[in-house]
Amino acid sequence: QLQLQESGPGLVKPSETLSLTCTVSGGSISSNNYYWGWIRQSPGKGLEWIGTIYYSGSTYYNMSLKSRVTISVDTSKNQFSLKLNSVTAADTAVYYCARQPLEETGRFDYWGQGTLVTVSS
């Protein structure tokens, strides 16, 4: 059964870089049938799509975050990662990774359980 697990620091200081990794098990991140995405959830902004990557490395991002976001993939480890730089308190949220089927990349058909990241000094 497919599982996605987010990992990374739960506390990040303002102006620093938030770094998270999603480990995929029970399936291959190199499958040409899926994209892989990051979404966050905060009380203030609800659910917000951050960006998406294909195993080849092609990416697309939410323009509202694009200047600060980098998503990368490591097929040898079956992982993909998120970096968000210059964070502020507004970036405090639960961050989720999810799978997106190729036939409709805007759909998220499997999600991780999420990891809370707090931005605070």
Add this chain to the structure above:
Amino acid sequence: DIQMTQSPSSLSASVGDRVTITCRASQSISTYLNWYQQKPGKGPKLLIYAASSLQSGVPSRFSGSGSGTDFTLTISSLQPEDFATYYCQQSYSTPWTFGQGTKLDIK
């Protein structure tokens, strides 16, 4: 960006009730509409995609309808495990956007 508006924001119901949640898009999205269920401490679970297609493994008491700008999620007979928060999401164009959620709790 396409704005998604759900109503109601919260809803109290009893086991066995029929419940309907609505979602409105700020512009036409054809049938590029998905519904998710979220329970506390968990990631969202896909229930319905393409407005009316049931995701594999989801009970048939869940159904979706609509096209264009107006959509509904119906639960035909509430079960105890259905008390959760429900979100709609448009997959018509990026940035993909979500509704604010409808919290369904026990009356």
